[in-house]
Amino acid sequence: MSSRDIDQTSEKMYFITGSLSTDAAALGSPTQNLTELVIQADPDNSANLVIGDASTQGLKILPGGEFNCPIKNPGLIFGKAASGTVNYSLFGRAGT
Numbered sequence: 001m002s003s004r005d006i007d008q009t010s011e012k013m014y015f016i017t018g019s020l021s022t023d024a025a026a027l028g029s030p031t032q033n034l035t036e037l038v039i040q041a042d043p044d045n046s047a048n049l050v051i052g053d054a055s056t057q058g059l060k061i062l063p064g065g066e067f068n069c070p071i072k073n074p075g076l077i078f079g080k081a082a083s084g085t086v087n088y089s090l091f092g093r094a095g096t
Contacts, residue, residue: 014092020049020081024057027090028074034092037074040066042087049086051079 014032027039041049043064050057051067057080061067071077074092 012094014094015090017087017089019085019087020079021085022081022083024052024054024078024080026054026075027051027077027079027088028092030073030075032074032092032094033072034074034094035070035072036068036093037071037077038066038068038091039077039079040064040089040091042089045081045086047084047086048082049079049088050082051077054078 014034028034028037039049039051039061041061041063045063048063049061051059051061053076057078059067060082074090079088
């Protein structure tokens with residue numbers, strides 16, 4: 001943890017869970033103005049969660065794995081199941 005992380009104030013927190021099929025869907029809303037987003041694939045998934053942008057989802061998140069990124073607009077991240085259906089959790093933080 002850097003000193004910059006300690007100095008940041010969280011103004012709002014978001015936590016959602018959901019499921020995805022093999023059709024890509026946005027994982028957040030462009031109206032949420034975030035500082036950080038954490039995506040976790042459910043450990044009980046039998047397939048990988050893949051994320052990317054609206055046209056290409058190529059980053060694999062293994063069951064139980066997570067992806068953390070600084071992002072302002074979570075509506076830019078799209079996800080889908082590599083096969084079947086996968087469950088996921090999102091944690092978002094808005095702050096300064």
